[in-house]
Amino acid sequence: MSPLLASPRQRAATRRSASPRTAGYSVDVVLLTVLDGQLAAALVRAEGRPGERLRERWTLPWEPGAADEALADAAERVSRDVMGVGPHYLEQVGAFGDGKRHPGTAPLSVAFVALVPAGAVMPADTGGDFFPVNDLPALAPRQRAMIDAAVAHVQQRVGHAPVAFRLLPTTFTLSELQELYELLLDRRLHKASFRRSLQAARIVEPTDEWRSEGRGRPAQLFRYAPRRRRSAPRGIRFE
């Protein structure tokens, strides 16, 4: 079988079956995007051994861990298998293994979170789909925990990493950006303060284009273009 002709689904299945003896851990990816104004995670069909009865129909995309490979490389490959292209953001969330089941036999799973811009489409042959994180189908407890941790991880990183910009197209309106921040942080933000802070941080620049959304004044489009080095943190937080 030529690798050039193999579909992502076939590649993934081949790699999985090539390791009948589990390496001791799996690499699982929580692939997040924005769908219909909600955070959504990619799930694929659970593939059990012939004759095995699965209690769950869906699972996070994953791969058995390889001894001689960097974890991030495996996670990137898993993401590529699902979406056809590499993720715009990839970060490790942590290791999960507290006695809960996994679709594979791995006692330990290393979770990654990957971000895909809103509007990206999953190739049909992937056999997967996006589900809102607030309305997930039945999942193994460990996988549910990994999704929850991935969302919490993104929420904590949103102020220190360009998380939001990886979930948006290359150009966007400031209202879209603010709505995304409100979605991620789960709280309302003040419009004037949001734009003031954004301007002070100098991480977006305006383009020459405007977008008219039907009613109301057209909005100027911006792009992510950080021009400022990180300012030293000020003050102390006790929480």
Place this chain on the structure above:
Amino acid sequence: MSPLLASPRQRAATRRSASPRTAGYSVDVVLLTVLDGQLAAALVRAEGRPGERLRERWTLPWEPGAADEALADAAERVSRDVMGVGPHYLEQVGAFGDGKRHPGTAPLSVAFVALVPAGAVMPADTGGDFFPVNDLPALAPRQRAMIDAAVAHVQQRVGHAPVAFRLLPTTFTLSELQELYELLLDRRLHKASFRRSLQAARIVEPTDEWRSEGRGRPAQLFRYAPRRRRSAPRGIRFE
């Protein structure tokens, strides 16, 4: 051999040798304390197989991963084997496995960070010692990476978790607390501002005791006693 008579070192050695076939991953603990005004990590003597030549003499305390156990339980046991008592703080840092060596044969290590109050002593039979994180002996690259990540993790958590208070005795002066924050954050803090924020957060309370350090006015002793629920975060950070 009765478990009641076994020293921590013997218990750890027994457990390690009980898994000749590696479980696929290890649980490593970065045990931090404050020693001579510096952050210090606990290291133990590296134990190789007979005849095997070790390039490093020291290693992080660790254990092979067990399939049927929670990761945090293993990390707590490792900490207890080193210090004799459980840690005052324990949190997972992440999984490390990017092709670097480990004293065991595990291709993957799950790192935890544990905090021990300044002044705590390591039992003599542990065979370990504390080393300043800025002046570590030769270590395997993966272990060095885990220590660096653990320190960075603590620095990021210091404003959101009672990290500093787990590195201090139960009572302390405000100057000691500020010096610890300056050590952790690696920057100077203004005394009046520090105390003002501390009072606003309502996480310490004064005791009836004062401590005289020789010269100068005696300092009042405080204890950690959070009385305030977390205030909702304000504003936006773009960094």
Place this chain on the structure above:
DNA sequence: GCAATTATTCGCCCGATGATACCAAAGTCA
């Protein structure tokens, strides 16, 4: 007592944040 040292607090200033209101540019509808 007086200087030195350390602890604790006060007052001033500035920047960030939030509330409210205002202006601008488009569509809708009579």
Place this chain on the structure above:
DNA sequence: TGACTTTGGTATCATCGGGCGAATAATTGC
């Protein structure tokens, strides 16, 4: 055409928190 609505973008003001220097307090050593 002209009011009204809708959405984008800005201005003004009050408030709050934090940075800064200085004043005050309590002890040791001379």
